[in-house]
Amino acid sequence: MRLLALTAGTLVAAALAWHAAPSFAEPARRVPPPRFDVMTPPTAIYETAVFAGGCFWGVQGIFQRVKGVNIAVSGYAGGDAKTARYEQVGSGRTGHAESVRIVYDPKQISYGKLLQIFFSVVHDPTELNRQGPDTGPQYRSTVFAENIEQARVAKDYIAQLDRAKIFGKPLATTIEMSKPFYAAEAYHQDFLTRNPRYGYVVIYDMPKLENLKKLFPESYRATPVLVNPAKSG
Template sequence: MSQRHMILGLGAAALIATGALWSSSHGSAAPAMRVPAPAIDEAPQAESETAVVAGGCFWGVQGVFQHVRGVAQALSGYSGGSAANAHYELVGTGQTGHAESVRITFDPRIVSYGQILQIYFSVATDPTELNRQGPDVGSQYRSVIFAAGDSQRKVASAYIAQLDKAHIFDAKIETHVDPFKSFYPAEAYHQDFATLHPDDGYIAENDLPKIDNLRRLFPALYQAEPRLVGTAAE
């Protein structure tokens, strides 16, 4: 568990209200690497689809996808464990089976599932890190795609194999593809965190660069105004 998460676990709402947040002194956002588009992708079957991914602290992953065109909502939460212990302080122990995750509701006619994964691997997470992401350590920060059904599983698994075979990264991809079972929204104070607290040291060092990398590497899919949870349609 990083110092940032230990502090929030002691009283996040109060710390946020007073502005007494930790300014990160170790770790930074991984360099962006625009990876090739997946060779296999889904064809749009409906006006709305949902993807659930995890790759480190959900603040940054949510922040990235809130700036993607075609995304109606990116919601921070927990996936991989049960409802009984889907609470921040418990998930932070690394013993619940959850990963800090983001549920992305998107229009596949604008941005495909494969493009969601391309952005995920390019700017949202470092897929070569095992059970950690930058300064955040523990299985709750693991890199995992929770695939909803055979179609998403096939696309995600084939994409990881494609990237590994091409040696896109310097190390083996540690991202797992697990079947989606459930998603539990995180506490309200975690939602829209990167947008609401841009001056926080952790956000400035680890997460704002990811959003800027999205803008630089995916200009056609970048939208300057984020789709916040408070304004997004369910």
Template sequence: MIRRSTLHVMPLAALLMLGMSACQPVSAASDALPAPTVDAPKTTAHGEQVAVLAGGCFWGIEAVFEHVKGVHQVIAGYAGGDADTAHYDEVSEGDTGHAESVQVHFDPAEVSYGTLLQVFFSVALDPTELNRQGPDSGTQYRSVIFYGNTEQQRIAGSYIAQLTAAKSFPAPIVTQVVPLKAFYPAEAYHQNYFRLHPNNPYIVFNDAPKVAQLKRLFPALYQPDRRVVEVQLP
């Protein structure tokens, strides 16, 4: 496995030789998937809820959800392992139990948890790939829905069952649905990576197409770039 820290400094021709010509979005869905039949009840009371999702490199997942209306902040980080191994160099080895994840802060009066999952499966990843996404492979790139409560668990499980019954993908969905034990923010240089490094070849080939796919499939949900939110790290 080639680490992204190495890919950052490789010339473009070398990246193409490595097969990083993923100019199409990673998701296997060519059209927007149906909305979940089971979702959180609509609310008119504004507030903040949190979703934690993993599906490959956190740069791309972060970029997608930063462009969803109703999402106020997205933090790249790690979930699934212990605090003492929640560091990029260790997580990259693939044996810490962590998955590169994002913590999505959203207003349920503007966007529902189920809609976030609809975007997740339609745009952000290919949920049929086991322990990999695009050019990245290893358990740290597995797809996971880390639920924070029983309602999120119910919505996630129901939606995967719905997509499976509809045969929305050509292969079984391997996305895990597991309880969130803890989320650990990633290092500062990983935050807002898509916004701050738009010309990075990895971003150009792997993540920019996902944001474009979001705009195409969900125009009513899409929001253009906003001011970068500074993540307050502990």
């Protein structure tokens, strides 16, 4: 993503560009659910999932509006703690990917459903080390599995989607395990909600919210769960 000082004229132009060319956002389609899902104990209060799918502003913004998600935090995964900083991750040499850690209620939504939304509307899983205008391994499509079962379900799902040739070409999504997650800087949290008229958000992220609402009405909620609710609105 790009942190830019945008003028009012630029914002208007960006808004017009979004309406005139919605194809700027990654294509969306409701893919079939995974054949298998993660089995959670009936006593489980919450579970976690970590996904990377391009700029974390949009990934976080999408999952914050999914029913059953308790919180979604933007951050970095794949590299070391000492390099989990925005400026360093942006170099593409840290091993990190911009990621989102999702804490969810397994009684309301399953890991498989989160994966289905991830592959359907969050990003284009066929893009290798890029999403939209952003390029580099820090924008790769990755499932950071929290355990063996998540990895197994994700691997099988990727193979299922590839066999069905839904996207017309193989998925580039990787699966990585045992990679700690580090929360991003405060100014990145809730960015989409706090900056809905920011040029990048207007062009590349707001269409994804519309796709979530259209393709997954049963999972969409109008009010997002925020990391810092007092600072938004």
